[in-house]
Amino acid sequence: MAAKKGSATKGSAPPQLATKPSDPIAPPVALPPEGTDAAHLMQLYRRMQTIRRVEEECARGYAQGKIGGFLHLYIGQESVGVGAIAALGPDDYAVTTYRDHGIAIAKGIPAREVVAELFGKVTGCSKGLGGSMHLFDVPRGMLGGYGIVGGHVPLAVGTAFASKYRGDGRVTLCFFGDGAVSIGAFHEAMSLAALWKLPCVFLCENNGYSMGTPLHRTLSVEDISLKAIGYGMARDRFFARDVLEVEARVRAAIDRARETSEPTLIEIRTYRFRGHSMSDPGKYRTPEEIEAQKKLDPLSRAREQLGLSGRSEEDLAKLDAEIEDEVMDAVRFADESPEPGPELLAPTTYAGEFAR
Amino acid sequence: MPQMNMVQAINDALRLEMRRNDKVVILGEDVGKVGGVFRVTAGLYDEFGEDRVIDTPLSEGGIIGAAIGMALYGLVPIPEIQFADFIFPAYDQIVSELAKFRYRSGGEYVSKLVIRTPMGGGIRGGHYHSQSPESQFIHVAGLKVVCPTNPYDAKGLLLASIRDPDPVLFFEPKRIYRAAKGEVPEGDYTVPLSQASVVRPGKHLTVISWGAMIYEALDAANQAAAKGIEAEVIDLRTLWPIDIDTIVESVKKTGRVVVVHEAPKSCGLGGEIIAMINEKCFTHLEAPPVRVTGFDTPFPYTLELEYLPLAHRILPAIVETAAY
Ligand SMILES: Cc1ncc(C[n+]2csc(CCOP(=O)(O)OP(=O)(O)O)c2C)c(N)n1
Ligand SMILES: [Mg+2]
Numbered sequence: 064m065a066a067k068k069g070s071a072t073k074g075s076a077p078p079q080l081a082t083k084p085s086d087p088i089a090p091p092v093a094l095p096p097e098g099t100d101a102a103h104l105m106q107l108y109r110r111m112q113t114i115r116r117v118e119e120e121c122a123r124g125y126a127q128g129k130i131g132g133f134l135h136l137y138i139g140q141e142s143v144g145v146g147a148i149a150a151l152g153p154d155d156y157a158v159t160t161y162r163d164h165g166i167a168i169a170k171g172i173p174a175r176e177v178v179a180e181l182f183g184k185v186t187g188c189s190k191g192l193g194g195s196m197h198l199f200d201v202p203r204g205m206l207g208g209y210g211i212v213g214g215h216v217p218l219a220v221g222t223a224f225a226s227k228y229r230g231d232g233r234v235t236l237c238f239f240g241d242g243a244v245s246i247g248a249f250h251e252a253m254s255l256a257a258l259w260k261l262p263c264v265f266l267c268e269n270n271g272y273s274m275g276t277p278l279h280r281t282l283s284v285e286d287i288s289l290k291a292i293g294y295g296m297a298r299d300r301f302f303a304r305d306v307l308e309v310e311a312r313v314r315a316a317i318d319r320a321r322e323t324s325e326p327t328l329i330e331i332r333t334y335r336f337r338g339h340s341m342s343d344p345g346k347y348r349t350p351e352e353i354e355a356q357k358k359l360d361p362l363s364r365a366r367e368q369l370g371l372s373g374r375s376e377e378d379l380a381k382l383d384a385e386i387e388d389e390v391m392d393a394v395r396f397a398d399e400s401p402e403p404g405p406e407l408l409a410p411t412t413y414a415g416e417f418a419r
Numbered sequence: 420m421p422q423m424n425m426v427q428a429i430n431d432a433l434r435l436e437m438r439r440n441d442k443v444v445i446l447g448e449d450v451g452k453v454g455g456v457f458r459v460t461a462g463l464y465d466e467f468g469e470d471r472v473i474d475t476p477l478s479e480g481g482i483i484g485a486a487i488g489m490a491l492y493g494l495v496p497i498p499e500i501q502f503a504d505f506i507f508p509a510y511d512q513i514v515s516e517l518a519k520f521r522y523r524s525g526g527e528y529v530s531k532l533v534i535r536t537p538m539g540g541g542i543r544g545g546h547y548h549s550q551s552p553e554s555q556f557i558h559v560a561g562l563k564v565v566c567p568t569n570p571y572d573a574k575g576l577l578l579a580s581i582r583d584p585d586p587v588l589f590f591e592p593k594r595i596y597r598a599a600k601g602e603v604p605e606g607d608y609t610v611p612l613s614q615a616s617v618v619r620p621g622k623h624l625t626v627i628s629w630g631a632m633i634y635e636a637l638d639a640a641n642q643a644a645a646k647g648i649e650a651e652v653i654d655l656r657t658l659w660p661i662d663i664d665t666i667v668e669s670v671k672k673t674g675r676v677v678v679v680h681e682a683p684k685s686c687g688l689g690g691e692i693i694a695m696i697n698e699k700c701f702t703h704l705e706a707p708p709v710r711v712t713g714f715d716t717p718f719p720y721t722l723e724l725e726y727l728p729l730a731h732r733i734l735p736a737i738v739e740t741a742a743y
Contacts, residue, residue, distance in 0.1 A: 212505075403721055
């Protein structure tokens with residue numbers, strides 16, 4: 064069969080249709096912008112480092128068989144979740160994909176409850192019934208992780224609608240991957256949010272891959288933020304390297320949502336250091352590519368910035384030790400917690416005594 | 420004859436048919452360069468190229484909708500849905516378009532394709548990597564539904580499915596993808612659709628199952644034999660259109676039935692099978708037919724081994740039904 068069709072499966076270089084995000088070579092680490100509260104940066108670093116360590120322990124737990132099925136780590140992407148959620152108020156909603164541990168911790172779910180959920184223990188934030196991809200916490204405004212790609216994006220439209228309807232000033236921040244941009248639910252959600260002018264921020268964590276497929280083989284344009292234009296929505300696009308930059312730029316979108324009830328599509332370029340999930344051999348990326356990306360690790364950058372802004376190595380080591388204690392405590396807690404019993408299945412399926 | 424597992428047998432069938440028929444194309448997420456998350460399409464991209472083994476974006480509605488259109492224009496697409504749990508964004512295309520094509524064009528047009536997708540539990544995948552949605556497709560008139568349990572059948576049924584004139588949903592029980600091994604002939608052969616297989620003969624009771632649970636049913640039947648109960652085990656192989664004759668023949672002999680499936684109990688295929696038995700051989704029944712199934716709950720992450728109808732749950736059902 065002679066190939067006479069378009070380039071959809073050709074993997075040719077993508078056209079450059081829009082402004083590129085800032086220079087892909089990381090600028091040298093510099094002092095944080097003037098006026099940055101070092102204690103605040105310390106907080107952000109703390110959350111990022113907690114996530115990193117929790118994820119490393121989860122990888123270990125998976126290897127030990129304490130976690131089953133599929134485990135998607137957030138390692139490398141921490142500055143996105145931490146920076147973006149730092150710009151949210153405590154009452155605002157966050158909702159995300161199956162790659163949800165980092166978002167859950169950033170939204171304030173204690174590491175203990177996250178690890179226990181992954182270990183399938185009843186003390187987990189979803190009672191051990193959901194596992195890795197399904198971290199929920201109503202009081203903390205964590206609307207969950209979702210295993211069906213794109214499935215949660217229209218839900219964010221609904222919570223944003225409800226906030227507007229009730230006039231409570233809440234914003235919904237909806238995370239999703241670059242792969243999700245190809246599924247219908249994403250477009251239906253964008254269309255509604257723009258039409259109804261809802262207080263919603265759509266945040267695409269573009270890590271360059273949808274499972275084993277690089278972005279240029281799944282999207283006809285390189286710039287995902289372009290998708291906003293057709294819906295008449297505001298947009299932004301940048302790299303995730305600097306957690307403070309992530310916070311500041313997401314804050315602008317959140318302010319727009321809260322103040323004028325306008326949605327925004329933000330594309331943040333990031334990178335996952337590990338495979339898609341623990342069972343991914345990852346042969347579609349070269350070791351060189353991964354190493355080059357690791358050199359740009361936003362977590363080390365934040366640590367260096369703290370050093371530049373006067374935190375001693377001693378302070379930082381003390382903080383790391385505290386985090387270590389917290390994470391190891393979480394693992395112990397999860398190890399020692401019991402599994403949920405079958406009696407939990409019925410009442411978590413229907414409100415009444417119905418399920419069999 | 421070469422020994423193969425299910426993954427290799429399915430791969431072999433795909434390769435064979437792609438060599439034989441240049442209208443056959445495969446499309447799906449990571450089916451090409453990566454060779455599929457379960458490696459079922461491994462090597463096909465290299466042999467047949469990117470125009471016949473097509474990596475798609477994450478877009479189930481697009482994958483199935485496009486496949487339906489390709490088929491209308493004479494291609495024979497074999498789309499892969501990475502897990503049966505992800506088929507629902509395409510459910511509209513399957514139910515509203517695919518299943519009804521032959522009927523609503525007065526028999527003029529048919530959209531001939533085979534949707535391959537792994538199904539079932541057993542890998543600790545939780546609610547979105549474990550479900551068995553077969554009855555949700557059987558309930559839609561116009562689709563055939565197939566589910567092999569061993570490498571020989573997997574290859575033969577897939578080749579038969581591709582050559583069958585109607586659209587087929589080909590469910591692959593992922594729990595036994597690599598565990599089920601056996602001899603698979605080289606070259607071409609088919610296993611006819613809509614023919615069940617009696618995988619263990621017996622006279623006291625009929626056990627009907629499909630997918631990975633067939634091995635649990637066999638295990639329970641062997642344990643029951645130690646108690647003097649000889650259970651006949653039927654592997655449906657094609658779930659729809661169902662081979663009701665083989666079932667009725669067996670039930671007329673045994674008078675007792677246990678149906679085993681992973682999917683939730685209510686409105687599962689088990690209920691339909693028992694209704695058909697009631698319609699066709701009610702007077703032969705000596706005991707109420709019994710279902711051993713998943714629960715009417717989402718597929719649980721932690722309680723997977725309670726949820727699945729494993730041998731330890733099938734055995735008491737066999738013993739009680741035999742003693743009724
Ligand atoms: C509807 C649906 N189709 C397919 C899958 C399988 N799957 C899970 S994640 C994934 C890739 C998603 O990539 P992306 O959106 O970029 O997120 P990332 O994993 O990179 O964070 C695929 C194909 C799924 N979970 N849901
Ligand atoms: Mg991605």
